[in-house]
Amino acid sequence: MIGKEENDKMKSNRNHVEDTVENNLKETLLRERASVTLEAAIxxxxxxxxxxxxxxxxxxxxAQNQVMHTLVQTANSLSLDPYWNEKIRLENTSVSTILQRFERYAVRDQSFSSAESWHKNETVSSGVLEDRFYSYFTGDGNKLSAYTKLKKLGVVGNMxxxxxxxxxxxxxVAKYKMKFWFNLFKTEPLDLSQKVKVHLWGLEDY
Structure with a gap:
């Protein structure tokens, strides 16, 4: 009888120890799980x-890359106007006329070239510059499409x-304001300015 009681007591103690260890393990796992959840939430x-x-x-x-790319294309295109309108026209008027008509009417948008002698002034006329820029920016010279595209890029107001x-x-020079796509702190739009410089073809003779 005594041996049986001792066995039962030892078994009870063992079960108690196992329950205690299991409970401690569960509490530890719950704390770790709660800690991981809190860390993930932060x-x-x-x-x-x-x-x-x-x-x-x-x-x-x-957006800056797109504007700069268009600005470079516009500058390179405008740099050919003096050679096109002055040098070729003086050397061979008939050939110049044929080439100009073909170039300006073969493409859908005639803003990719200009017969205006803007290069004789100190500034480029805004009409020629804007038409050329937006033609390269959209591919068709549609200013409404250009404004919509600029707005999607984050440009605020007019360029x-x-x-x-x-x-x-x-x-x-292109100056414009641009807002951040994700503006949590409501910061003011960025003032951006991009510049391109090219040499005009054929202008040294005039």
Missing amino acids: ILPIFCFLFMALNGVFFVFS ELSGTVNNGDLTL
């Missing part, structure tokens, strides 16, 4: 915020385009 919003902020910065860079001629060099 880190995940921070990660999302940083990701969206970084994406907004990349969005600004992408200010200017061009100056000095010693045979053409300088184009």
Whole structure:
């Protein structure tokens, strides 16, 4: 009888110890699980915020690249106007006329070239500059499409385009304001300015 009681007591103690260990293990797992949940609740919003902020910065860079690419195309195109309108016209008027008519009427948008002698002035006329820029920016010269595209890129208001001629060099400047795609702190739009400088073809003879 005594042996049986001792066995039962030992068995009871063992079960008690096992229950205690199991309960402690469960409590530890619950605490760790709660800790992981709390860490995820803190880190995940921070990660999302940083990701969206970084994406907004990349969005600004992408918009600047598109504007700069269009500005370079516009400058290169305008740099050919003096040679086209002055040198070829003087050397061979008939050939110049044929080429100009073919070039201006073969394409749907006639803003890719201009017969205006803007290069004889110190500044490029706003009409010629804007028409050429928006033609390269959209591909069809539709200003409404250009404004819509600029707005989608984050440009606020109108873009200010200017061009100056000095010693045979053409300088184009594009100034505009741009907002961040993700603007949590409601910061003011960025004041951006991009500039391109090219040499005018054929202008040295005039």
